[in-house]
Amino acid sequence: MGAGKSAMTSSEKHKKLRKSQAENTDQHHHPEEKIKQLESLGEAVHGDILEVFAGKGNLTKWYSTKGNVTAMSKESTGNSFDYIYKLRAEKRKFDVIDIDGYGYPDKFFPVVFEMMKPKCLLIFTFPMVGVQCVNGIYEMHYAVFWKSTRPSIGDVVGGITDLSLREWIVPSLVDVMKIKPILRFAFMCERKKATEMCNVRNR
Ligand SMILES: C[S@@+](CC[C@H](N)C(=O)[O-])C[C@H]1O[C@@H](n2cnc3c(N)ncnc32)[C@H](O)[C@@H]1O
Numbered sequence: 001m002g003a004g005k006s007a008m009t010s011s012e013k014h015k016k017l018r019k020s021q022a023e024n025t026d027q028h029h030h031p032e033e034k035i036k037q038l039e040s041l042g043e044a045v046h047g048d049i050l051e052v053f054a055g056k057g058n059l060t061k062w063y064s065t066k067g068n069v070t071a072m073s074k075e076s077t078g079n080s081f082d083y084i085y086k087l088r089a090e091k092r093k094f095d096v097i098d099i100d101g102y103g104y105p106d107k108f109f110p111v112v113f114e115m116m117k118p119k120c121l122l123i124f125t126f127p128m129v130g131v132q133c134v135n136g137i138y139e140m141h142y143a144v145f146w147k148s149t150r151p152s153i154g155d156v157v158g159g160i161t162d163l164s165l166r167e168w169i170v171p172s173l174v175d176v177m178k179i180k181p182i183l184r185f186a187f188m189c190e191r192k193k194a195t196e197m198c199n200v201r202n203r
Helices: 010-022 031-040 060-064 080-089 111-115 136-146 153-165 194-198
Strands: 047-052 067-072 094-099 116-127 169-179 182-191
Touching: 031 060, 031 169, 031 182, 047 060, 047 080, 047 111, 060 067, 067 080, 067 094, 080 111, 094 111, 111 116, 116 169, 136 153, 153 169, 153 182
Parallel strands: 047 067, 047 094, 094 116
Antiparallel strands: 116 182, 169 182
């Protein structure tokens, strides 16, 4: 540390990060990079679109040019972890579901698989493993949700496949993009008939 510089404690660093996130700076939301990826997905982005953690609407404006957007934000719909179950109870179905939180998307699985039209594009943000210090709690969380204490892209694909198959949905990874400290995964999810998947006939 150079003369005159003061060291920040980790709690101070955390507070600074949260303040900067609350100020909606692009440094934390990377809208341009996210939109570039969405544009590369072409026609798949259309129709009834659900944005979980829409925040201040950086992506909402762009999504609105592609379809009918349900944007969940603290201000409009309250806590996304609760409101998702209201939409589920109303049996709402979507062509596109984007989960863009600061943390991991895990708590929205498997519920979002029950909210998909027969074909649905699922996009989510996944913080890079190791960006935050991997302590025992993170390790346990990774192991429980993603079956690995250091989940790779392949582990995430495996986890998503296990969860979606509960609803007879087959996911295909169509893109994964690294944007600074996060990965943005995109899966095309397609519902199949259970009878066809299991090669049995209903009598
Ligand atoms: C990573 S930002 C993404 C925002 C938006 N998609 C964008 O690109 O600007 C996550 C947003 O979710 C909000 N948020 C955090 N916890 C939330 C919660 N429990 N319910 C609803 N929104 C929440 C944050 O305030 C922040 O605006």
